[in-house]
Amino acid sequence: MLGAGTNNELKIGYVMETDSEFRGLLINAGAGFKYLIGTGAAFRFEYRYTHSRLKVYDEKESFNYHQFLADVSIFF
Numbered sequence: 001m002l003g004a005g006t007n008n009e010l011k012i013g014y015v016m017e018t019d020s021e022f023r024g025l026l027i028n029a030g031a032g033f034k035y036l037i038g039t040g041a042a043f044r045f046e047y048r049y050t051h052s053r054l055k056v057y058d059e060k061e062s063f064n065y066h067q068f069l070a071d072v073s074i075f076f
Contacts, residue, residue: 001030001048023055032069042073 007024032046046069053062 001028003028021057025051025053027051040075042075044071044073045069 004025004027007026008022028048028050030046030048032044034042034044036042046067048067048069050065050067051062052065053060055061
């Protein structure tokens, strides 16, 4: 999975504010696999990465967000 986008909005509480001085960049990437155990179950593992960069007027802020996910599925 891979995605990217830009915006000119800033969320403040429940309100989205738009201004030409707002600049945002968002990058999403991820990978995963599923391992079947016979015909009745499976393990799934995923990694997801998000990079967000925001420029409001002259201030810049960015963060990286990492997620590791694991689950078990049982098929009936």
